[in-house]
Amino acid sequence: MPGTQNENFAARVMNISKSFGATTVLDDVTFDVNEGEIIVLLGASGSGKTTILRIIAGLELPDAGRVILHGKDVTELPARLRGTGVIFQAYALFPKMNVEENIGYGLRLRRTSKAEIKKAVDRLVEMVHLEEHRRKFPSQLSGGQQQRVAIARALAYGPEVLLFDEPFGALDAQIRTTLRREIRTLLKQINVPSIFITHDQEEALELGDRIAVLNAGRLEQIGTPYEVYNKPETEHVATFLGKANLLPGVIKDGKFTAGDISLEMDDEVNFKEGQAVTLVFRPEDVFLRVAANLTQHYQELADGVVEEVSFIGAFERVGVKTDVPESGQITVIRPKTETAAFPLSVGHRVTVGLVRFRVL
Amino acid sequence: MSANLSNVRHVRGFDIVKPLSIATMIVIMLPLVLLPLASIFIFGTSSGLDSFLAALTAPEAVFALKLSIVTSFWATIFNVLFGLFAAYVLSKYSFWGRNALIVTISLPTAIPTAVAGFALLLLWGPYGTLGRLLDPEGPQIMFTAAAIILANIFVTFPLAFGVIKPVFDTMSSSLEEASATMGATRWQTFWHVTLPSLRGAIVGGALLTFARSVGEFGSTILVSGNLSSRTQTAPLYIFAKFNEGQVEAANAIAIVLALFSFAIFSILFFARDWLEAE
Numbered sequence: 001m002p003g004t005q006n007e008n009f010a011a012r013v014m015n016i017s018k019s020f021g022a023t024t025v026l027d028d029v030t031f032d033v034n035e036g037e038i039i040v041l042l043g044a045s046g047s048g049k050t051t052i053l054r055i056i057a058g059l060e061l062p063d064a065g066r067v068i069l070h071g072k073d074v075t076e077l078p079a080r081l082r083g084t085g086v087i088f089q090a091y092a093l094f095p096k097m098n099v100e101e102n103i104g105y106g107l108r109l110r111r112t113s114k115a116e117i118k119k120a121v122d123r124l125v126e127m128v129h130l131e132e133h134r135r136k137f138p139s140q141l142s143g144g145q146q147q148r149v150a151i152a153r154a155l156a157y158g159p160e161v162l163l164f165d166e167p168f169g170a171l172d173a174q175i176r177t178t179l180r181r182e183i184r185t186l187l188k189q190i191n192v193p194s195i196f197i198t199h200d201q202e203e204a205l206e207l208g209d210r211i212a213v214l215n216a217g218r219l220e221q222i223g224t225p226y227e228v229y230n231k232p233e234t235e236h237v238a239t240f241l242g243k244a245n246l247l248p249g250v251i252k253d254g255k256f257t258a259g260d261i262s263l264e265m266d267d268e269v270n271f272k273e274g275q276a277v278t279l280v281f282r283p284e285d286v287f288l289r290v291a292a293n294l295t296q297h298y299q300e301l302a303d304g305v306v307e308e309v310s311f312i313g314a315f316e317r318v319g320v321k322t323d324v325p326e327s328g329q330i331t332v333i334r335p336k337t338e339t340a341a342f343p344l345s346v347g348h349r350v351t352v353g354l355v356r357f358r359v360l
Numbered sequence: 361m362s363a364n365l366s367n368v369r370h371v372r373g374f375d376i377v378k379p380l381s382i383a384t385m386i387v388i389m390l391p392l393v394l395l396p397l398a399s400i401f402i403f404g405t406s407s408g409l410d411s412f413l414a415a416l417t418a419p420e421a422v423f424a425l426k427l428s429i430v431t432s433f434w435a436t437i438f439n440v441l442f443g444l445f446a447a448y449v450l451s452k453y454s455f456w457g458r459n460a461l462i463v464t465i466s467l468p469t470a471i472p473t474a475v476a477g478f479a480l481l482l483l484w485g486p487y488g489t490l491g492r493l494l495d496p497e498g499p500q501i502m503f504t505a506a507a508i509i510l511a512n513i514f515v516t517f518p519l520a521f522g523v524i525k526p527v528f529d530t531m532s533s534s535l536e537e538a539s540a541t542m543g544a545t546r547w548q549t550f551w552h553v554t555l556p557s558l559r560g561a562i563v564g565g566a567l568l569t570f571a572r573s574v575g576e577f578g579s580t581i582l583v584s585g586n587l588s589s590r591t592q593t594a595p596l597y598i599f600a601k602f603n604e605g606q607v608e609a610a611n612a613i614a615i616v617l618a619l620f621s622f623a624i625f626s627i628l629f630f631a632r633d634w635l636e637a638e
Contacts, residue, residue: 057541079540092538096556105552106542157543 009068010035010193011056011161016065018051025051026062027217033161036191038184039222042204043214044240049197052214053163056195058082069160085154085162085192089169091146093138099125099149100134106157124152127186143171144179151183155190162187162194168203180207201241205229213237235360238280245286245330247279256359259324263299265359281357283333288318288350289342298353304330306348318344320352400618404611415612423589424597425616431505431593432573435512436520440566443520444558451528468517473578476514480507480583503585508593511579516572520565527561564628571624575617 012032018025026048033039041049054060056067058079066075074082093102103124104117112120125134128148138146147167154162167183168176184207187194198204204211205225212222213236221233232238235246249258251271256263256279263279271277287298288306301322307329308319316339318332330352334344344350386394404412415421450462468476484491484501494500501507531554539549577595584591586600594613601610 057537059537059541079537080543080545082541083543084541086538086541088534088538090532090534092532092534094535094539094553094556096559105539109543109548153542 008035009033010037010070011195012066012068013052013056014066014068016052016055016062016067018048018055018060018062025217026055029065029214029217029219031212031219031222033193033195035193036188038187038194038196038207038209040204040208040211041195041197041214042199042201042211042241043197044199046216047199047214048217049199049214050165053086053165053195053197056161057084057086057163083157083160085157085159087147087150087154087162087164087167089166091138091150091170093146093149093153095138098135098137099130099141102138102149103152103156105153110157120156124156127155128152144175147171147179151186155192159192162192164194164196166198167196168198168200176203183207204241211241213240215240230356231358232280233360235278235280238358238360243283243331244280245283247281247324247327247330249277249279251275251277251359258327259302261302261324263301263354263357263359271359278360279357280360281354283317283331284315284335285354285356286330286332287353287355288320288332288334288344289353298355299357301352301354302327303349303351306344306346306350309344309346320350322352397618400611400614403607404615407608411608412612412615415609416616418609420589420592421597421609421613424592424594424613427505427508427592428574428594431508431512432570432576434509435516435573436566436570438509438513439516439569440520440562442517443522443524443565444562446521447525447528448554451525451531465521466518468514469519473515473576474582477511477579477582480510480514480579484510484583502583503587503591505591507583508580508591511583512573512576515576515579516569519569519572520562523565523568524558524561527558531557560632563631567624567628571621574620 009032014030016026016029029048029052031039041052043049051060055062056069058074058077058081062075066073068074069082069084094105097105100121104121107117107120121134125131128151130145130148130152133141133145138149141149150167151162168180171179180203196204196207198207208225210222211225211228213220213228215234215236221228221237223231228237229241232241232244235244238244239246247258247261249256249261251257251273252262254265254271254273256265256277258279286301302324304320304322306318307321308317310317314336316334316336318334319329320332321327321329332352446461446465450458481502482488484494484507486492486496486500486502488502491500491502501510535553535557536549539553540546544552575595576593577599580593581596581599584593584596586592586596588597588600592600594617598610598613598617601607601613
């Protein structure tokens with residue numbers, strides 16, 4: 001079982017497979033969500049992430065596998081009996097109901113008394129800061145406000161799990177950042193297990209307690225944002241979650257070897273002698289120095305020539321062509337402190353050192 | 361500077377094209393629509409209000425108006441309910457023959473109303489395909505109010521459907537899915553979520569169907585038998601009175617029908633905002 005093992009899981013997806021016609025959308029996907037945990041399913045479009053969400057919500061049936069919510073097998077249960085709270089991509093607020101009616105709808109369906117509905121609506125409206133907008137209709141609200149209504153509406157009836165279908169897709173960049181921080185804080189306050197789907201890696205890193213990376217219907221890796229970012233288990237995970245430099249090589253004497261390069265590996269992974277592997281390192285884990293001036297703290301990769309220097313706001317991006325034959329240009333990101341101390345320009349010869357790397 | 365000047369002149373200047381185009385439009389409409397309508401009112405009131413009221417309250421006239429309203433009412437109820445149902449099925453489900461069904465439902469608009477009446481006669485008449493199965497001594501369909509309702513249903517069949525279906529088509533399926541995940545049955549979703557969004561389309565479709573039914577002539581004259589105070593609708597009454605030379609009697613009802621249409625289309629036009637309001 002990948003990820004954290006915990007018998008008190010809130011939701012568990014077990015060996016889910018699903019095909020539409022000849023296309024396999026999900027292939028044996030398994031993961032679980034702990035109480036109060038936020039899991040982000042990260043993948044490109046077509047990776048199957050929406051289908052997983054729809055299967056958990058009961059809007060789609062899997063071909064194989066089970067969905068367990070709080071210990072109960074709900075695989076065959078229709079959507080209305082599962083008690084999930086879904087926040088749809090375009091929010092799906094009921095256009096002819098005002099904010100209060102939208103939020104109270106789930107309780108109304110459960111035949112809750114009017115007084116109780118009012119109490120719950122009051123509490124939720126306050127929680128999502130929509131006190132002034134409670135009588136407004138969805139069309140009179142901004143995107144961010146609509147999303148708060150959608151969340152309050154899903155929370156009203158105490159859902160087993162909250163499912164967010166690319167909830168920030170329709171918002172502009174600034175609101176998106178503010179809102180996702182706000183929502184994370186809110187979810188941590190109320191401690192409801194949540195599953196987000198997104199294709200935005202920055203969003204995944206910031207929102208998730210754990211991130212599950214999907215590729216073509218398969219779950220490639222699940223782990224904390226730190227693990228997934230710094231210890232990617234596949235090339236796809238390494239390149240999808242942030243930028244990564246890849247360098248093919250072989251294992252020789254227990255070291256990564258490519259041409260003249262020879263790197264000691266501190267990972268616990270065991271490789272066979274002579275095995276073809278790929279060296280993966282992030283642009284920000286590269287250190288550039290004029291030749292032979294590298295401190296011991298970094299492992300030397302190779303010498304090279306600066307081919308490209310571009311200013312990208314908070315950072316500088318440098319393209320370096322190493323002396324290793326057949327290797328491509330590697331990308332290096334340098335913070336301002338670095339660029340001020342060691343300014344570089346095209347044509348400079350440098351030594352490339354790695355702070356952190358991974359061999360796959 | 362010259363650009364500024366021309367702007368000023370454009371804003372403040374007198375644009376001759378505006379009054380000219382409005383006047384042209386009205387001049388074209390005058391002999392084609394406005395004068396014919398006006399002449400009904402001019403003629404109707406020419407012999408005084410008393411004779412107009414007398415013509416209007418004649419038992420035959422009152423019966424014809426009532427019959428038109430009652431038969432149109434039932435045709436409207438049926439066509440709105442069916443239109444709603446058909447629009448739901450044809451928007452929601454994809455199946456073989458779906459487009460053929462959409463075309464078939466829309467067909468009655470293109471069929472001459474006389475042909476529609478004739479077709480109903482061939483089906484339900486004493487020697488018709490189904491009519492011959494009816495007991496000749498028992499209740500009949502042709503030449504009764506039921507025939508008028510059937511004819512109204514036929515000729516106004518696509519109207520409510522045509523207004524409701526586009527609204528269904530543009531309705532996001534995620535609304536229904538959201539309602540389901542919140543715990544609603546299909547019926548609860550339809551009642552609380554789908555139906556309120558269709559309010560404008562349903563009222564609009566109903567008004568169109570009703571207005572069209574009240575004015576129906578071509579098919580009703582064939583299937584109703586045009587029997588005074590029995591199966592004579594308001595348009596048939598106008599036709600009959602005109603043929604009998606009682607132009608004033610015909611005109612009184614014509615005024616009522618014209619005002620009625622005017623009222624319905626005013627509601628459709630001015631109440632659009634209210635109907636579509638969130």
